[in-house]
Amino acid sequence: MLDKTEARTRLTERLTALMAQVGRIEGEFGQPLDDDFAEQAIDREDDQALDALENSALAEIEQIRAAIARLDAGSYGTCTHCGNAIAAERLNALPAAAECIDCATAGNIAKR
Numbered sequence: 001m002l003d004k005t006e007a008r009t010r011l012t013e014r015l016t017a018l019m020a021q022v023g024r025i026e027g028e029f030g031q032p033l034d035d036d037f038a039e040q041a042i043d044r045e046d047d048q049a050l051d052a053l054e055n056s057a058l059a060e061i062e063q064i065r066a067a068i069a070r071l072d073a074g075s076y077g078t079c080t081h082c083g084n085a086i087a088a089e090r091l092n093a094l095p096a097a098a099e100c101i102d103c104a105t106a107g108n109i110a111k112r
Helices: 006-030 037-073 088-093 101-111
Strands: none
Touching: 006 037
16 A cells, blocks of 8 residues: 555645645636626636646545545554555555545446
């Protein structure tokens, strides 16, 4: 399993980067619109893309905070669904993983 100190470091670093990204995106939203209607249309399209990026970043922030809470609670590395250990390879690839690969795969299939 991923060393818990290393996991916390990786999660914290990613959280910091995502928070900065969200701050930059929100700064972009605060920019006034151009007087040219064609430019406004382009700006609105850009806003939609930025909104999608921000939503993705906010979702990942939530996952990271939950992973840090699991570290604090001593349950990091344990599947939140079945209670089995999450494979070290999965945690190395995705430190915020809350589910083992079997439960994550089953959940994705059930959502279809």
